Amino acid sequence: MESTRSEYIEVRDSKIHNNGVFAVKDIPKGTKIIEYVGNKITKSQSDKRSDEILEENKKNSSYGAVYIFELNKKYDLDGSVEWNTAKYINHSCSPNCEVNIIKGHIWIISSKDIKKGEELFYNYGYEYDDDYESHPCKCDSKNCIGFILAEEHWNKVKKSK
Numbered sequence: 279m280e281s282t283r284s285e286y287i288e289v290r291d292s293k294i295h296n297n298g299v300f301a302v303k304d305i306p307k308g309t310k311i312i313e314y315v316g317n318k319i320t321k322s323q324s325d326k327r328s329d330e331i332l333e334e335n336k337k338n339s340s341y342g343a344v345y346i347f348e349l350n351k352k353y354d355l356d357g358s359v360e361w362n363t364a365k366y367i368n369h370s371c372s373p374n375c376e377v378n379i380i381k382g383h384i385w386i387i388s389s390k391d392i393k394k395g396e397e398l399f400y401n402y403g404y405e406y407d408d409d410y411e412s413h414p415c416k417c418d419s420k421n422c423i424g425f426i427l428a429e430e431h432w433n434k435v436k437k438s439k
């Protein structure tokens with residue numbers, strides 16, 4: 279299948295992690311930039327797939343990207359497919375994009391005005407669990423918390439230090 283495309287972005291090398299997604303033109307806040315696509319899977323397939331991806335990541339890198347989004351109570355979306363361009367967007371503690379589900383579709387939407395040439399980021403929103411330290415963040419932003427974590431859990435990390 280052909281990779282998804284958007285007039286706003288391109289994929290190239292990133293300082294943060296292998297590939298990154300960059301703006302090829304100015305993007306106003308609130309723009310639907312690209313859809314996050316993949317295979318619709320049931321919750322039980324999803325649990326299995328998450329474990330598999332985590333195992334693969336343990337072998338290949340310490341980054342720990344999981345690529346699975348919750349669509350609704352029944353289904354998740356596995357975005358670890360070749361044609362999903364949005365999966366190359368890196369995590370940051372100071373993101374300029376957010377992820378929204380609109381009518382059953384997952385969209386990457388700009389949460390700030392983005393200038394041509396800037397790299398796109400969203401917060402991967404990982405849950406706080408015993409394993410959070412295995413997902414270090416290297417985003418280099420001023421308020422980097424040091425781990426890939428949903429912002430609602432940041433206070434727990436600060437307290438434990």
Ligand SMILES: [Zn+2]
Pocket residue numbers: 370371372415416417418419421422423424425
């Ligand atoms: Zn960070």
